[in-house]
Amino acid sequence: MAVDLRLSCRIKQKPTTIYKEPDHLVTPGDVITTDTGFMRGHGTYMEDDKLYASVAGTVERVNKLICVQPLKSRYSGEVGDVVVGRIAEVGQKRWKVDTNSRLDSALLLSSVNLPGGELRRKTAEDELMMRQYLSEGDLISAEVQAVFHDGALSLHTRSLKYGKLSQGTLVKVSPSLVKRRKTHFHNLPCGASVIVGNNGYIWISPTVNEEADSTGGFVQDLNPVATADREVVARLHNCILAMARHRMMLSDTSIIYTYEASLAIGSLVKDLLKPEMESEVVTMARERLETES
Amino acid sequence: MAGVEVVSEQGFRTDGRKPNELRRIRCKQGVFSHADGSAYIEQGNTKVLATVYGPHEIRGSRSKALHDRAYVNCQFSMATFSTGERKQRPRGDRKSTEMTMHMKQTFEATILTQLYPRSQIDIFVEVLQADGGNFAACVNAATLALIDAGIPLKDYVCACTVGFVDDVTIVDINHLEETNHIAEFTVAMLPKSEQFVMLEMSSRLHLDHLSKVMDMATKACKDVHLVLDRAVRDHVSEVWQQLGNT
Numbered sequence: 001m002a003v004d005l006r007l008s009c010r011i012k013q014k015p016t017t018i019y020k021e022p023d024h025l026v027t028p029g030d031v032i033t034t035d036t037g038f039m040r041g042h043g044t045y046m047e048d049d050k051l052y053a054s055v056a057g058t059v060e061r062v063n064k065l066i067c068v069q070p071l072k073s074r075y076s077g078e079v080g081d082v083v084v085g086r087i088a089e090v091g092q093k094r095w096k097v098d099t100n101s102r103l104d105s106a107l108l109l110s111s112v113n114l115p116g117g118e119l120r121r122k123t124a125e126d127e128l129m130m131r132q133y134l135s136e137g138d139l140i141s142a143e144v145q146a147v148f149h150d151g152a153l154s155l156h157t158r159s160l161k162y163g164k165l166s167q168g169t170l171v172k173v174s175p176s177l178v179k180r181r182k183t184h185f186h187n188l189p190c191g192a193s194v195i196v197g198n199n200g201y202i203w204i205s206p207t208v209n210e211e212a213d214s215t216g217g218f219v220q221d222l223n224p225v226a227t228a229d230r231e232v233v234a235r236l237h238n239c240i241l242a243m244a245r246h247r248m249m250l251s252d253t254s255i256i257y258t259y260e261a262s263l264a265i266g267s268l269v270k271d272l273l274k275p276e277m278e279s280e281v282v283t284m285a286r287e288r289l290e291t292e293s
Numbered sequence: 294m295a296g297v298e299v300v301s302e303q304g305f306r307t308d309g310r311k312p313n314e315l316r317r318i319r320c321k322q323g324v325f326s327h328a329d330g331s332a333y334i335e336q337g338n339t340k341v342l343a344t345v346y347g348p349h350e351i352r353g354s355r356s357k358a359l360h361d362r363a364y365v366n367c368q369f370s371m372a373t374f375s376t377g378e379r380k381q382r383p384r385g386d387r388k389s390t391e392m393t394m395h396m397k398q399t400f401e402a403t404i405l406t407q408l409y410p411r412s413q414i415d416i417f418v419e420v421l422q423a424d425g426g427n428f429a430a431c432v433n434a435a436t437l438a439l440i441d442a443g444i445p446l447k448d449y450v451c452a453c454t455v456g457f458v459d460d461v462t463i464v465d466i467n468h469l470e471e472t473n474h475i476a477e478f479t480v481a482m483l484p485k486s487e488q489f490v491m492l493e494m495s496s497r498l499h500l501d502h503l504s505k506v507m508d509m510a511t512k513a514c515k516d517v518h519l520v521l522d523r524a525v526r527d528h529v530s531e532v533w534q535q536l537g538n539t
Protein backbone atom coordinates (compact mmCIF):
# COMPACT_ATOMS: atom_id res chain seq x y z
CA MET A 1 0.00 0.00 0.00
CA ALA A 2 1.33 3.42 -0.92
CA VAL A 3 1.86 5.77 1.95
CA ASP A 4 1.98 9.52 1.49
CA LEU A 5 4.78 10.94 3.61
CA ARG A 6 5.70 14.61 3.72
CA LEU A 7 8.02 16.51 6.01
CA SER A 8 6.24 19.16 8.01
CA CYS A 9 9.03 21.63 7.28
CA ARG A 10 8.37 21.25 3.54
CA ILE A 11 4.74 22.31 3.83
CA LYS A 12 4.42 25.86 2.64
CA GLN A 13 3.99 28.12 5.62
CA LYS A 14 1.11 30.49 5.23
CA PRO A 15 2.30 34.07 5.11
CA THR A 16 2.01 35.77 8.47
CA THR A 17 -0.61 38.38 7.87
CA ILE A 18 -1.36 40.96 10.50
CA TYR A 19 -5.04 40.80 11.20
CA LYS A 20 -6.74 44.04 11.99
CA GLU A 21 -8.26 44.02 15.42
CA PRO A 22 -12.04 44.42 15.22
CA ASP A 23 -13.68 47.32 17.01
CA HIS A 24 -14.98 46.70 20.52
CA LEU A 25 -12.92 43.56 21.01
CA VAL A 26 -12.92 42.52 24.65
CA THR A 27 -11.26 39.72 26.60
CA PRO A 28 -12.28 38.28 29.98
CA GLY A 29 -12.03 40.84 32.77
CA ASP A 30 -12.22 43.90 30.52
CA VAL A 31 -14.53 46.64 31.70
CA ILE A 32 -17.19 47.22 29.02
CA THR A 33 -18.88 50.17 30.68
CA THR A 34 -19.17 51.83 34.05
CA ASP A 35 -22.54 53.25 33.09
CA THR A 36 -25.25 51.54 35.16
CA GLY A 37 -27.98 52.20 32.60
CA PHE A 38 -27.25 49.04 30.64
CA MET A 39 -28.57 45.51 30.94
CA ARG A 40 -26.29 42.55 31.47
CA GLY A 41 -26.44 40.05 28.57
CA HIS A 42 -24.60 36.84 27.74
CA GLY A 43 -20.84 36.91 28.14
CA THR A 44 -20.86 39.71 30.70
CA TYR A 45 -21.10 40.05 34.45
CA MET A 46 -21.71 42.89 36.84
CA GLU A 47 -19.51 43.73 39.80
CA ASP A 48 -19.29 46.97 41.78
CA ASP A 49 -21.62 48.72 39.30
CA LYS A 50 -19.25 47.95 36.47
CA LEU A 51 -20.01 45.71 33.53
CA TYR A 52 -17.21 43.27 32.74
CA ALA A 53 -16.71 40.89 29.82
CA SER A 54 -16.38 37.21 30.72
CA VAL A 55 -15.50 35.82 27.28
CA ALA A 56 -13.31 36.96 24.40
CA GLY A 57 -15.28 38.45 21.52
CA THR A 58 -16.84 41.61 20.24
CA VAL A 59 -19.38 43.67 22.13
CA GLU A 60 -22.86 43.70 20.62
CA ARG A 61 -25.37 46.26 21.78
CA VAL A 62 -29.10 46.08 21.24
CA ASN A 63 -30.67 49.19 22.79
CA LYS A 64 -29.86 48.77 26.49
CA LEU A 65 -28.70 45.16 26.33
CA ILE A 66 -25.00 44.42 26.08
CA CYS A 67 -23.75 40.97 25.03
CA VAL A 68 -20.39 39.50 24.18
CA GLN A 69 -20.54 36.57 21.78
CA PRO A 70 -17.57 34.19 21.96
CA LEU A 71 -16.27 33.02 18.59
CA LYS A 72 -16.54 29.39 19.59
CA SER A 73 -18.72 27.79 22.19
CA ARG A 74 -21.11 24.95 22.80
CA TYR A 75 -24.44 25.06 21.03
CA SER A 76 -27.08 27.12 22.77
CA GLY A 77 -30.41 26.18 21.31
CA GLU A 78 -33.40 28.27 20.43
CA VAL A 79 -36.95 27.14 19.77
CA GLY A 80 -37.39 26.16 16.12
CA ASP A 81 -33.77 25.22 15.47
CA VAL A 82 -33.11 22.13 13.37
CA VAL A 83 -30.62 19.83 15.07
CA VAL A 84 -28.98 16.52 14.35
CA GLY A 85 -28.28 14.43 17.42
CA ARG A 86 -27.25 11.03 18.66
CA ILE A 87 -29.27 9.03 21.16
CA ALA A 88 -27.20 8.77 24.33
CA GLU A 89 -29.62 7.06 26.65
CA VAL A 90 -33.07 5.52 26.71
CA GLY A 91 -34.93 6.53 29.82
CA GLN A 92 -38.41 6.63 31.31
CA LYS A 93 -40.70 8.01 28.59
CA ARG A 94 -37.80 9.95 27.10
CA TRP A 95 -34.61 9.63 25.13
CA LYS A 96 -31.53 11.59 26.04
CA VAL A 97 -29.91 13.01 22.92
CA ASP A 98 -26.39 14.34 22.53
CA THR A 99 -26.72 17.59 20.56
CA ASN A 100 -23.38 19.27 21.40
CA SER A 101 -25.31 21.34 23.90
CA ARG A 102 -24.16 21.91 27.46
CA LEU A 103 -26.67 19.37 28.73
CA ASP A 104 -28.10 16.37 26.92
CA SER A 105 -31.38 17.21 25.21
CA ALA A 106 -34.59 15.34 25.93
CA LEU A 107 -36.80 13.76 23.30
CA LEU A 108 -40.07 12.88 24.99
CA LEU A 109 -42.00 9.82 23.90
CA SER A 110 -45.01 12.09 23.56
CA SER A 111 -43.24 14.28 21.01
CA VAL A 112 -42.34 11.66 18.42
CA ASN A 113 -44.40 10.24 15.59
CA LEU A 114 -44.57 6.53 16.08
CA PRO A 115 -43.80 4.21 13.15
CA GLY A 116 -46.61 4.13 10.61
CA GLY A 117 -47.96 7.41 11.90
CA GLU A 118 -50.35 5.67 14.27
CA LEU A 119 -51.60 7.62 17.25
CA ARG A 120 -50.01 6.72 20.51
CA ARG A 121 -52.18 5.19 23.14
CA LYS A 122 -50.64 5.86 26.50
CA THR A 123 -49.88 2.33 27.47
CA ALA A 124 -47.06 0.68 29.27
CA GLU A 125 -46.29 -1.32 26.15
CA ASP A 126 -44.96 1.46 24.01
CA GLU A 127 -42.76 2.58 26.87
CA LEU A 128 -41.25 -0.87 26.78
CA MET A 129 -41.01 -0.68 22.99
CA MET A 130 -38.96 2.54 23.11
CA ARG A 131 -35.66 0.84 22.46
CA GLN A 132 -37.11 -0.72 19.29
CA TYR A 133 -37.89 2.73 17.91
CA LEU A 134 -34.65 4.43 18.83
CA SER A 135 -31.76 2.87 20.67
CA GLU A 136 -28.42 4.15 21.91
CA GLY A 137 -26.16 5.37 19.11
CA ASP A 138 -28.95 6.07 16.61
CA LEU A 139 -28.82 9.39 14.81
CA ILE A 140 -31.89 11.56 14.51
CA SER A 141 -32.84 14.90 13.08
CA ALA A 142 -35.23 16.91 15.19
CA GLU A 143 -36.47 20.38 15.99
CA VAL A 144 -36.11 22.24 19.26
CA GLN A 145 -39.52 22.42 20.88
CA ALA A 146 -38.71 24.18 24.13
CA VAL A 147 -35.82 25.22 26.33
CA PHE A 148 -36.02 24.14 29.96
CA HIS A 149 -35.14 26.59 32.71
CA ASP A 150 -31.72 24.97 33.26
CA GLY A 151 -30.81 25.39 29.59
CA ALA A 152 -31.50 21.81 28.47
CA LEU A 153 -33.42 21.43 25.23
CA SER A 154 -36.63 19.56 24.56
CA LEU A 155 -36.83 18.17 21.02
CA HIS A 156 -39.66 16.94 18.84
CA THR A 157 -39.83 14.91 15.63
CA ARG A 158 -43.52 15.45 14.90
CA SER A 159 -43.06 15.93 11.20
CA LEU A 160 -42.20 13.56 8.39
CA LYS A 161 -38.99 15.41 7.61
CA TYR A 162 -37.58 14.65 11.06
CA GLY A 163 -36.82 11.25 12.50
CA LYS A 164 -34.22 8.55 12.42
CA LEU A 165 -31.36 8.89 9.94
CA SER A 166 -30.30 5.79 8.10
CA GLN A 167 -27.32 5.74 5.75
CA GLY A 168 -24.91 8.62 5.46
CA THR A 169 -22.07 10.44 7.18
CA LEU A 170 -21.98 12.81 10.12
CA VAL A 171 -19.56 15.74 10.26
CA LYS A 172 -19.14 17.68 13.47
CA VAL A 173 -18.18 21.33 13.13
CA SER A 174 -18.36 24.35 15.38
CA PRO A 175 -21.97 25.60 15.81
CA SER A 176 -20.80 29.15 15.12
CA LEU A 177 -20.27 28.20 11.46
CA VAL A 178 -23.98 27.57 10.94
CA LYS A 179 -26.34 30.53 10.69
CA ARG A 180 -30.06 30.20 11.34
CA ARG A 181 -31.88 30.04 7.99
CA LYS A 182 -35.29 29.34 6.58
CA THR A 183 -34.35 25.83 5.58
CA HIS A 184 -31.66 23.49 6.80
CA PHE A 185 -32.57 20.51 4.60
CA HIS A 186 -30.92 20.73 1.22
CA ASN A 187 -31.07 18.39 -1.75
CA LEU A 188 -27.91 19.28 -3.56
CA PRO A 189 -27.71 18.98 -7.36
CA CYS A 190 -24.80 16.57 -7.02
CA GLY A 191 -27.15 13.85 -5.80
CA ALA A 192 -26.80 14.09 -2.04
CA SER A 193 -28.91 15.59 0.71
CA VAL A 194 -27.41 17.61 3.49
CA ILE A 195 -28.97 18.46 6.82
CA VAL A 196 -27.10 21.42 8.28
CA GLY A 197 -27.97 21.20 11.96
CA ASN A 198 -27.86 24.43 13.94
CA ASN A 199 -25.81 22.58 16.53
CA GLY A 200 -22.93 22.08 14.11
CA TYR A 201 -23.74 18.45 13.36
CA ILE A 202 -24.06 17.97 9.63
CA TRP A 203 -25.64 14.93 8.07
CA ILE A 204 -24.79 13.96 4.49
CA SER A 205 -26.71 11.18 2.78
CA PRO A 206 -27.49 10.07 -0.75
CA THR A 207 -30.80 11.53 -1.93
CA VAL A 208 -33.67 9.06 -1.78
CA ASN A 209 -37.07 9.25 -3.38
CA GLU A 210 -39.52 11.11 -1.22
CA GLU A 211 -42.62 9.06 -1.85
CA ALA A 212 -41.10 5.85 -0.50
CA ASP A 213 -40.50 7.49 2.85
CA SER A 214 -43.86 7.64 4.55
CA THR A 215 -43.10 5.79 7.75
CA GLY A 216 -41.79 8.80 9.62
CA GLY A 217 -38.26 7.63 9.16
CA PHE A 218 -38.28 4.68 11.53
CA VAL A 219 -37.55 2.05 8.92
CA GLN A 220 -33.92 2.13 7.96
CA ASP A 221 -33.08 1.50 4.36
CA LEU A 222 -30.02 -0.70 4.57
CA ASN A 223 -29.66 -1.52 0.88
CA PRO A 224 -26.11 -1.05 -0.34
CA VAL A 225 -25.42 2.41 -1.75
CA ALA A 226 -23.84 2.67 -5.19
CA THR A 227 -20.13 3.52 -5.25
CA ALA A 228 -20.74 6.72 -7.22
CA ASP A 229 -23.16 7.96 -4.56
CA ARG A 230 -20.75 7.05 -1.81
CA GLU A 231 -18.02 9.00 -3.52
CA VAL A 232 -20.23 12.09 -3.72
CA VAL A 233 -21.00 11.78 0.00
CA ALA A 234 -17.32 11.31 0.86
CA ARG A 235 -16.30 14.30 -1.26
CA LEU A 236 -18.92 16.48 0.43
CA HIS A 237 -17.69 15.24 3.79
CA ASN A 238 -14.11 16.25 3.04
CA CYS A 239 -15.23 19.58 1.56
CA ILE A 240 -17.19 20.43 4.70
CA LEU A 241 -14.22 19.41 6.86
CA ALA A 242 -11.96 21.70 4.83
CA MET A 243 -14.44 24.55 5.15
CA ALA A 244 -14.70 24.04 8.90
CA ARG A 245 -10.94 24.03 9.24
CA HIS A 246 -10.74 27.34 7.42
CA ARG A 247 -13.75 28.66 9.32
CA MET A 248 -15.93 29.28 6.31
CA MET A 249 -19.63 29.75 7.01
CA LEU A 250 -21.69 26.73 5.98
CA SER A 251 -24.72 27.21 3.78
CA ASP A 252 -26.05 25.29 0.78
CA THR A 253 -24.39 27.76 -1.63
CA SER A 254 -20.99 27.68 0.03
CA ILE A 255 -21.05 23.88 0.24
CA ILE A 256 -21.94 23.57 -3.48
CA TYR A 257 -19.23 26.06 -4.42
CA THR A 258 -16.60 24.19 -2.45
CA TYR A 259 -17.75 20.90 -3.93
CA GLU A 260 -17.55 22.30 -7.45
CA ALA A 261 -14.16 23.84 -6.75
CA SER A 262 -12.87 20.43 -5.67
CA LEU A 263 -14.21 18.92 -8.90
CA ALA A 264 -12.71 21.73 -10.98
CA ILE A 265 -9.29 21.05 -9.51
CA GLY A 266 -9.85 17.42 -10.32
CA SER A 267 -8.58 16.15 -7.00
CA LEU A 268 -9.28 12.73 -5.67
CA VAL A 269 -11.58 12.56 -2.68
CA LYS A 270 -8.83 11.50 -0.33
CA ASP A 271 -6.47 14.25 -1.54
CA LEU A 272 -8.93 16.83 -0.21
CA LEU A 273 -7.66 16.02 3.26
CA LYS A 274 -4.20 17.39 2.45
CA PRO A 275 -3.71 20.84 3.95
CA GLU A 276 -2.54 22.51 0.73
CA MET A 277 -5.46 21.09 -1.25
CA GLU A 278 -7.86 22.16 1.48
CA SER A 279 -6.76 25.77 1.40
CA GLU A 280 -6.78 25.86 -2.41
CA VAL A 281 -10.34 24.57 -2.63
CA VAL A 282 -11.59 26.85 0.11
CA THR A 283 -9.89 29.91 -1.41
CA MET A 284 -11.52 29.17 -4.78
CA ALA A 285 -14.94 28.82 -3.19
CA ARG A 286 -14.45 32.00 -1.15
CA GLU A 287 -13.53 34.00 -4.23
CA ARG A 288 -16.55 32.70 -6.12
CA LEU A 289 -18.85 33.53 -3.20
CA GLU A 290 -17.50 37.06 -3.13
CA THR A 291 -17.83 37.67 -6.86
CA GLU A 292 -21.31 36.25 -7.16
CA SER A 293 -22.86 37.88 -4.15
CA MET B 294 24.63 22.26 42.67
CA ALA B 295 26.87 23.46 45.45
CA GLY B 296 29.06 26.39 44.54
CA VAL B 297 26.75 27.76 41.86
CA GLU B 298 25.22 30.99 42.99
CA VAL B 299 21.66 31.66 41.91
CA VAL B 300 22.31 35.34 41.34
CA SER B 301 25.83 36.36 40.39
CA GLU B 302 27.68 39.38 41.74
CA GLN B 303 26.82 41.25 38.58
CA GLY B 304 23.15 40.66 39.26
CA PHE B 305 22.50 38.02 36.60
CA ARG B 306 21.01 34.57 37.04
CA THR B 307 22.46 31.30 35.76
CA ASP B 308 20.56 31.56 32.48
CA GLY B 309 21.52 35.19 32.02
CA ARG B 310 18.26 36.76 33.08
CA LYS B 311 17.84 39.67 35.45
CA PRO B 312 16.04 38.87 38.72
CA ASN B 313 12.75 40.41 37.54
CA GLU B 314 12.87 39.01 34.02
CA LEU B 315 10.40 36.39 32.77
CA ARG B 316 11.35 33.66 30.36
CA ARG B 317 10.09 33.97 26.82
CA ILE B 318 6.41 33.04 26.56
CA ARG B 319 5.08 31.67 23.29
CA CYS B 320 1.54 30.47 23.06
CA LYS B 321 -1.06 29.28 20.61
CA GLN B 322 -4.79 28.75 20.95
CA GLY B 323 -6.95 26.25 19.12
CA VAL B 324 -4.33 23.57 18.54
CA PHE B 325 -6.87 20.72 18.48
CA SER B 326 -10.00 20.68 16.38
CA HIS B 327 -11.92 18.02 18.27
CA ALA B 328 -11.71 19.64 21.69
CA ASP B 329 -13.95 22.56 22.65
CA GLY B 330 -10.88 24.57 23.55
CA SER B 331 -7.15 23.96 23.52
CA ALA B 332 -3.90 25.83 23.96
CA TYR B 333 -0.16 25.28 23.93
CA ILE B 334 2.27 27.38 25.90
CA GLU B 335 6.04 27.55 26.17
CA GLN B 336 7.60 29.40 29.06
CA GLY B 337 11.27 29.08 28.33
CA ASN B 338 11.80 25.35 28.14
CA THR B 339 8.64 24.46 30.06
CA LYS B 340 6.09 23.29 27.53
CA VAL B 341 2.48 22.57 28.36
CA LEU B 342 -0.56 21.48 26.39
CA ALA B 343 -4.08 22.10 27.72
CA THR B 344 -7.44 20.93 26.43
CA VAL B 345 -10.91 21.82 27.65
CA TYR B 346 -14.13 19.91 27.02
CA GLY B 347 -17.49 21.20 27.96
CA PRO B 348 -19.66 22.35 29.52
CA HIS B 349 -21.32 19.02 28.85
CA GLU B 350 -23.55 16.48 30.56
CA ILE B 351 -21.95 14.78 33.57
CA ARG B 352 -20.10 11.67 32.46
CA GLY B 353 -19.42 8.87 34.87
CA SER B 354 -21.28 8.93 38.14
CA ARG B 355 -24.34 11.14 38.20
CA SER B 356 -23.79 11.92 41.88
CA LYS B 357 -21.13 14.48 40.94
CA ALA B 358 -23.77 16.75 39.40
CA LEU B 359 -24.26 19.99 41.28
CA HIS B 360 -27.72 21.50 40.99
CA ASP B 361 -26.60 25.12 41.14
CA ARG B 362 -23.30 25.20 39.27
CA ALA B 363 -20.99 23.31 36.97
CA TYR B 364 -18.64 20.62 38.19
CA VAL B 365 -15.02 21.32 37.27
CA ASN B 366 -12.93 18.26 36.53
CA CYS B 367 -9.17 18.70 36.23
CA GLN B 368 -6.41 16.36 35.31
CA PHE B 369 -2.75 17.22 35.60
CA SER B 370 -0.27 14.91 34.00
CA MET B 371 3.39 14.98 33.14
CA ALA B 372 4.59 13.10 30.10
CA THR B 373 7.03 10.34 31.00
CA PHE B 374 9.67 12.02 28.84
CA SER B 375 9.16 15.48 30.34
CA THR B 376 11.82 15.31 33.04
CA GLY B 377 15.53 14.61 32.98
CA GLU B 378 14.98 11.22 34.45
CA ARG B 379 12.21 9.24 32.79
CA LYS B 380 9.05 9.18 34.89
CA GLN B 381 7.39 5.89 35.81
CA ARG B 382 3.83 7.01 35.20
CA PRO B 383 2.36 10.22 33.88
CA ARG B 384 -0.30 10.75 36.55
CA GLY B 385 -1.61 9.37 39.77
CA ASP B 386 1.39 10.04 41.96
CA ARG B 387 1.09 12.25 45.02
CA LYS B 388 2.51 15.34 43.35
CA SER B 389 0.19 15.18 40.36
CA THR B 390 -2.82 14.60 42.58
CA GLU B 391 -1.92 17.69 44.56
CA MET B 392 -1.47 19.72 41.38
CA THR B 393 -4.84 18.48 40.12
CA MET B 394 -6.48 19.64 43.33
CA HIS B 395 -4.86 23.06 43.16
CA MET B 396 -5.93 23.47 39.54
CA LYS B 397 -9.48 22.54 40.42
CA GLN B 398 -9.63 25.06 43.24
CA THR B 399 -8.09 27.77 41.09
CA PHE B 400 -10.54 27.37 38.25
CA GLU B 401 -13.62 26.80 40.38
CA ALA B 402 -12.95 30.26 41.75
CA THR B 403 -12.59 31.87 38.33
CA ILE B 404 -15.05 30.17 36.00
CA LEU B 405 -18.57 31.53 36.31
CA THR B 406 -19.79 28.03 37.14
CA GLN B 407 -23.22 29.14 38.33
CA LEU B 408 -24.19 29.73 34.68
CA TYR B 409 -24.07 26.02 33.92
CA PRO B 410 -25.97 24.02 36.52
CA ARG B 411 -25.71 20.22 36.31
CA SER B 412 -22.92 20.40 33.72
CA GLN B 413 -19.30 19.38 33.78
CA ILE B 414 -16.23 21.16 32.50
CA ASP B 415 -13.12 19.08 31.89
CA ILE B 416 -9.66 20.63 31.94
CA PHE B 417 -6.77 18.39 30.94
CA VAL B 418 -3.21 19.67 31.12
CA GLU B 419 -0.12 17.78 30.11
CA VAL B 420 3.44 18.89 30.75
CA LEU B 421 5.53 17.98 27.72
CA GLN B 422 8.78 19.36 29.01
CA ALA B 423 9.38 20.32 32.63
CA ASP B 424 11.85 23.08 33.33
CA GLY B 425 10.51 24.71 36.45
CA GLY B 426 7.32 26.63 37.06
CA ASN B 427 5.22 23.73 35.81
CA PHE B 428 2.13 24.62 37.75
CA ALA B 429 2.28 28.24 36.63
CA ALA B 430 2.61 27.22 32.99
CA CYS B 431 -0.29 24.78 33.40
CA VAL B 432 -2.55 27.45 34.84
CA ASN B 433 -1.66 29.86 32.05
CA ALA B 434 -2.26 27.19 29.40
CA ALA B 435 -5.59 26.20 30.94
CA THR B 436 -6.70 29.84 30.99
CA LEU B 437 -5.98 30.16 27.28
CA ALA B 438 -7.81 26.90 26.56
CA LEU B 439 -10.85 28.02 28.57
CA ILE B 440 -10.97 31.32 26.68
CA ASP B 441 -10.69 29.39 23.42
CA ALA B 442 -13.63 27.22 24.49
CA GLY B 443 -15.75 30.33 25.12
CA ILE B 444 -16.26 29.48 28.78
CA PRO B 445 -17.05 32.59 30.84
CA LEU B 446 -14.29 33.60 33.26
CA LYS B 447 -14.15 36.41 35.77
CA ASP B 448 -10.75 37.37 34.46
CA TYR B 449 -7.62 35.74 33.12
CA VAL B 450 -5.86 33.59 35.69
CA CYS B 451 -2.16 34.30 35.47
CA ALA B 452 0.31 32.32 37.48
CA CYS B 453 3.98 32.71 38.21
CA THR B 454 6.60 31.10 40.40
CA VAL B 455 8.81 33.43 42.41
CA GLY B 456 11.89 32.52 44.36
CA PHE B 457 13.66 34.32 47.19
CA VAL B 458 17.36 33.84 47.79
CA ASP B 459 20.05 36.00 49.41
CA ASP B 460 17.73 38.97 49.83
CA VAL B 461 16.88 38.91 46.11
CA THR B 462 13.52 38.02 44.62
CA ILE B 463 13.76 36.17 41.33
CA VAL B 464 10.71 35.62 39.13
CA ASP B 465 9.74 32.69 36.91
CA ILE B 466 12.39 30.34 38.28
CA ASN B 467 13.65 27.50 36.14
CA HIS B 468 14.52 23.97 37.11
CA LEU B 469 18.14 24.73 37.94
CA GLU B 470 17.11 27.43 40.38
CA GLU B 471 14.38 25.20 41.84
CA THR B 472 16.97 22.59 42.79
CA ASN B 473 18.96 25.12 44.83
CA HIS B 474 16.64 24.91 47.86
CA ILE B 475 15.44 28.45 47.66
CA ALA B 476 12.19 29.74 49.11
CA GLU B 477 9.63 29.12 46.39
CA PHE B 478 6.37 30.90 45.91
CA THR B 479 3.67 29.93 43.41
CA VAL B 480 0.86 32.41 42.94
CA ALA B 481 -2.14 32.43 40.64
CA MET B 482 -4.01 35.68 40.47
CA LEU B 483 -6.61 37.69 38.60
CA PRO B 484 -4.37 40.45 37.25
CA LYS B 485 -6.99 43.14 36.69
CA SER B 486 -8.58 43.02 40.14
CA GLU B 487 -5.32 41.94 41.82
CA GLN B 488 -7.03 39.10 43.63
CA PHE B 489 -5.07 36.00 44.54
CA VAL B 490 -6.77 32.71 43.77
CA MET B 491 -3.95 30.40 44.75
CA LEU B 492 -0.81 30.82 46.78
CA GLU B 493 1.64 28.16 47.70
CA MET B 494 4.88 28.48 49.61
CA SER B 495 7.36 25.65 49.77
CA SER B 496 9.71 26.77 52.51
CA ARG B 497 10.16 29.31 55.28
CA LEU B 498 10.38 33.01 54.58
CA HIS B 499 10.82 35.85 57.03
CA LEU B 500 7.68 37.94 57.39
CA ASP B 501 9.62 41.13 56.57
CA HIS B 502 10.30 39.86 53.08
CA LEU B 503 6.77 38.73 52.36
CA SER B 504 5.38 41.99 51.03
CA LYS B 505 8.39 42.47 48.79
CA VAL B 506 8.01 38.99 47.34
CA MET B 507 4.27 39.45 46.86
CA ASP B 508 4.77 42.72 45.02
CA MET B 509 7.24 41.06 42.72
CA ALA B 510 4.85 38.16 42.09
CA THR B 511 2.01 40.58 41.31
CA LYS B 512 4.19 42.41 38.86
CA ALA B 513 5.23 39.14 37.20
CA CYS B 514 1.62 37.94 36.88
CA LYS B 515 0.65 41.24 35.28
CA ASP B 516 3.48 40.84 32.80
CA VAL B 517 2.24 37.34 31.99
CA HIS B 518 -1.24 38.78 31.52
CA LEU B 519 0.03 41.29 28.97
CA VAL B 520 1.57 38.51 26.91
CA LEU B 521 -1.49 36.23 27.12
CA ASP B 522 -3.90 39.07 26.34
CA ARG B 523 -1.92 39.98 23.24
CA ALA B 524 -2.04 36.36 22.07
CA VAL B 525 -5.80 36.08 22.67
CA ARG B 526 -6.49 39.34 20.85
CA ASP B 527 -4.43 38.24 17.86
CA HIS B 528 -6.19 34.87 17.76
CA VAL B 529 -9.66 36.39 18.04
CA SER B 530 -8.87 38.93 15.32
CA GLU B 531 -7.70 36.18 13.00
CA VAL B 532 -10.76 34.00 13.57
CA TRP B 533 -13.02 37.03 13.29
CA GLN B 534 -11.58 37.83 9.89
CA GLN B 535 -11.83 34.22 8.71
CA LEU B 536 -15.48 34.06 9.69
CA GLY B 537 -16.08 36.70 7.07
CA ASN B 538 -16.45 39.76 9.22
CA THR B 539 -14.75 43.01 8.41
